[in-house]
Amino acid sequence: MKDATRLFAVVLAVLAGRLGGTDPDGGFCFERSCFAVFRQSGDLTSAQHHCKERNGHLMTVRSSGSRDVLSQLLNNFSGRFWIGLLRLSGCPDETSRLKGYEWLTKDDESDFDDWAPDFNSSCSSPRCVTVSDVDGLQWVQEPCDARVAGFLCEYHFAYSCERINVKAEGETLMYTTPLGFGGEHLLSFPPGSIATLMLSNNKLVCAETWLQAPWSCEIEEGGCEHRCAVDDDHQPSCSCPPGFSVNPLNKITCDVDAEDHCAHLGCEFACLEADDGAYSCACDHGFKLAPDGRSCVDFNDCSDERQCPGENFRCVNTVGGFKCECEHGFKMTGGLCVDQDECASAPCEHQCENTPGSYKCSCFDRYRVDPQDTNKCKLHCGKEECIAECDPNDKYQCFCPDGYIAEERKDHTVCIDMDECADSYCEHGCKNTYGGYVCSCRKGFNLVDEVFCVRNEDEDEEAEASGEAATTPNVPTVTPYEVAPTQQPSAVTVGGLVAIIVCCVLFIVVVVFLTQHILNKRGKVEIEATYKAPDGGETHSLQGMGSEA
Template sequence: MRAKQFFQQTSVLAAGTRDHLNARLCSNMKDATGLFVAVLAVLVGRLDGLDPDGGLCVESRCFAVFHNSCDFLSAQIHCKERNGLLMTVSPSASRDVLPKLLMNFSGRFWIGLHRVTACPNATSRLEGYEWMTKDTGSDFENWAPSFDSDCTSPRCVTVSDVDKLQWVQEPCDSRVTGFLCEYHFESSCSTKDMVFQGGTPVYSTPLGFGGDDLLSVPPGSIVTLEPTKRKFVCYETWLQAPWSCEILEGGCEHKCTVDDAYEPSCSCPPGFSINPDNEISCDVDAEDACARLGCEYACLDGDDGAPSCACDHGFKLAADGRSCMDINDCSDERQCPGENFRCVNTVGGFKCECEVGFKMTSGLCVDQNECASAPCEHMCHNNPGSYKCSCYDGYIVDPLDTSKCELHCGKEECIAECDPNDKYQCYCPDGYIAEERVDHTVCIDVDECASSYCDDGCKNTYGGYVCSCRKGFTLVNEVFCERNEDEDEEGEGSGESTTTMNPTVTPHEVAPTQQPSAVTVGGLVAIIVCCVLFVVLVVFLCQHILSKRGKMESEAAYKDPDGGEAHSLHGMGSDA
C-alpha cells in the first residue's frame, strides 16, 4: 500500500514540483525502495542477447520485429527467452500494428499461429489453427487465397508486406526472414506526459528498441530530454533521476550515492561538478584547478597545496603528467622467486607462472612428463621442462616434423622394411627402389642423374642427388641454372669456357617413382597411331584424286572434236 502511495505521489513531477516531492518522499522511501528495486531490476535486466530491429507499444502491449533468419521453433524460443510470445494478430493489431512494424522490412515473418492437429478443420474457428496464447475463440481470419486444407499442408504461418499482411501457410522448419514478438505488461507510461517537461524526448525500452515517436512505453523504459539531458524512468508513472542507486546507477553520469535519509544524489570526479539543470550529468568545473590538469585517473592536492595527477596501483604517470601507463613489474628480478618460475606482466600488476614444461603442484613448479602423452612416433626421452624424440634403427627424425620418423638407408643398398604378414608388401626410403631377391627384398639407390633431373651438373647421392651450375650461373629451386646478369655484361664476347662447377650445391631428394618430364608410353603409342592414320588418309585421298582424274580423261576420249559423242560401233552401210 505504501509502495503504491509512493508511486502515485511521483505524478507531481509532471507539474515540475520536484523539490516539493523530495521532502514528501523521504518518509516513504525506505518502505518503497525494496519493491522499486526488485521490480525495476527485473524489467531493466531481463532482456539480453538478440536485439529487435524495431518495435512499438500500444497501451500495455508491446510488439517487436526481429530481422533474423530462423525456423518457427527458434523464433518461439527467442520470444520466450524475453518473457514474450510470438505475435497474436487480432483485428486491431492487423489494422494498426502490423503495417507500422513491417513498414521498412521485406520478406516473411513468423507470427504465433500454428496447427496442432494433423489436418485442417474447416468447421472449427481458425481452420484448426491456434495462437500461442491457446486462444482459438477469435472469429477473425485473414488467410491468403492460397490456403491449403490438405492434411499435408504446412502447419505454421507467416505474414509479409508482399502478401498484404495475409496469413500464409509455411513449413515450420523453413528459415524465413524473421519473426514478430509481443509482450504484455500490467501497466505502462504514456509519452504525452513528457510534453510538459520541456525538451525533445528520446526513449529507450528494456525490450531493446526506442526512438522519439513512441506513444507509450513499458516499465523500466528511460527517456532523456534533449538538450538538458534530464532523465526519467517509467514505473507506473515517470520518476526523475536520480532514482534508486541500485538501478542503472540512479541515472547518474558518474556515480550515485545516498545520504542518511536514503535520498539518492549524483556525484562527479575531481574537476567536474553536477549540472544544476538536470542534477545527473557532470560539467567541467572552471574554478577547480584539477579541471585544468585533465588527469586520466585522479587529482590530488600536493604538500604545497598545488594539485597534481596520480595513478592507480600498478601504473605510473606518463611524460605528459596526466595520463597513466602500466608499470612492468617483471623488470624487478625479485618477483616470482623460486626454481622454474617466471613472471608475467599484466595490466596494473603481474602474476607468477611455471616455465614451459612445468606445472604447479603444491606451490612448486614440477617437471611435467610430456612423454606420458606419447607425443613421439617411436621413442620419447623426457627432459627437465621438455622432451626429445628419437627413432628406431633404419629411421631418422623427419626434418619437417620432429615427432615423426622416416625410413633411412644411407648407403647404396639396404634391406627393405616389409610387412611381417605379407613379405611382398615392402617399403623403401625416398630415392630408393625395391628389388626382390630370392629370400628377401632390398632397397637400391636410384641414380637420379641418369634421368637428367638437373639443368647442368648432377651428382648422385644416397637417396637423392645434388645439382650444380657452371661459373656465371646461379642454381635456382635446387634444379635450374640461371645466368647471372653481371656475368652477361662482363663475359659477353670473351670466348672463355665456363665449365667450372659451382661448389655451393643443395641436395635434393626425389621419390623413386618420380619420373622426369618426358613423353609417356601411352602418349608415344597415341602419336604413332595418329601418324599411321594420317598416312593412310593421305594415301586414300591421293588414290581418290588419281581415280577421278583417269575417269575424266576416259570420258573425254569418247567425245568427237565437235562435241558429239564418239561411238565404238559404226553404222554399217548397205551393199546397194
C-alpha cells in the same frame, strides 16, 4: 528504501539477461510485451538461439493485434523472416486451425490463423514457417534448415512503464530499451529502459515507475555522465573529473568549474595538491601518468620480478593490475603449479616422453620425426637400399620411404633410392641424395621455387659496372636447396604383377594362333592350285608306267 531496492533488483535481473548479443534492426513494445526484428540470415536453430540470448523466443502470431505488430516491424524490410510456428512430427492436419503445427511456446491453440493459399498438406511438406511483406504477411511453409533473411523475437516482462508527458516547451524525450532499440515514438517500455530529456539532460529509468537519476550505481552508472558513488547517506550521487563540477539542476552532467585550480590541467583521473600548493595529475592504482602529464596509461606490474614468486608461475599484466597463471604445460592444483602429463592424451604417433611443462615425441626404429608435424613419424632409410616395411598379415603389401621405390626379390622386398637427377628435375645443377635431391644454380643465378634458376639482376649490374662479363658459365654450383623427394608408388603388389603376366601370355597365345591360322590357310590355297590344270581340268602328279618292248 526497501521497495526501491527490490525494484532495482528486478531491473538488474532483466538487464543481466538482455545485454549483449546482436542488436535488432527495429522493435515495438505493447503493454508488457516487446517484439524485435533481426535482419540476420540463418536457419531456424540459429534464430532460436539469438532470441534466447535475451530471454525471449521466436514471435507468435495468435491474434489480429499480433499481425498488426508484424506489419509495423516488417514495413521497411524485404525477405522471409522466421516466426515461432513449426510441426514437430507427423503429417499436417487440415481439420485444425493450426493444421498440425504448434507454437514454440508449446501452445497449439490459437484464435487466429493466416496460412498462405498454397498450403502443402503432404507428410513431406516443410515443418517450419516464415512470413514476408511480399506474401502479405501470410504463413508460408519453409524447410527448417533454409537460410532466410532474418527472424522475429518476442519478449515478456513483469511490468512496463508508459510514455512520459513532457510539460516543458520545446523539450523532447529520447527512449532506449535494454533490448537494443529505442526512439521517440514507443508506447510502452520494459524494465531498465532509459528516458533522456534532450534539453535539460535529465534522465529517468523504468523501475516499475519512472525514477529520476541518479539511481542505483549498478545500473548504467546511475545515469551519471562521469561516475556514480554512494554518499554518506547511502544514496547514489554523481561525481565529475578534476576541473569539473556536477550540474546543480540535473545532478548528473559535468560542467567546467572556473574556480577549480585543476581545471586547466585536464586530468584524466584525479588532481592532487602538493605541500607547496602546486597541483598535478594523479592516476588510479595500476596506472601511471603518460608523458603528457594528464592522461593515464596502464602500468606494467609484471616488471616487478617479485610478482608471482611461486615455482612455475608467470605474471600476466592486465589493465590496471596483473594476475598469476601457471606456465605452459602446468596446471593449478591446490595453489601450486603442477606439471601436466601431456602424454596422457596420446599426442604422439609412436612414443611419448613427458617433460617438465611439455613432452617429446620419438619414433620406432627405421622411422624419424616428420618435420612437417613433430607429433608424427615417417619411414626413413638414410642409405641406398634397405628392407621395406611390410604388413605382417600380408607380406606382399609393402611400403617404402619417400624417394624410394620397392623391388620384390626372392624372399623379401627392398626399397631402392631413386635417382631424381636422372629425370632432370633441376634447371641447372642436381645432386642426388638418399630419399631426395639437391638443386643448385650457376653463379649469377638465384634458386627459385626449389628447382628454377633466375638471373640475379643486381649481380649483373655490378658486373657491368666493373667491366666483367655478365655470365660465367660452367662455374661450380652454388645456392643448394634440398628438394622433397618425388612421390612415386612405393611398391607393385603381387596381384598387379600376376595380372600383367597373364595379359602378356594371353596376348602371345592369340598372336601365335592368328599366325598359324593365316599360314595354314595360305598353304591350303597353294596345294589346291597345283591340282588345277591350266584349262581348268585336274592334273595328277602320278606318272604312268609304260610296258617294255
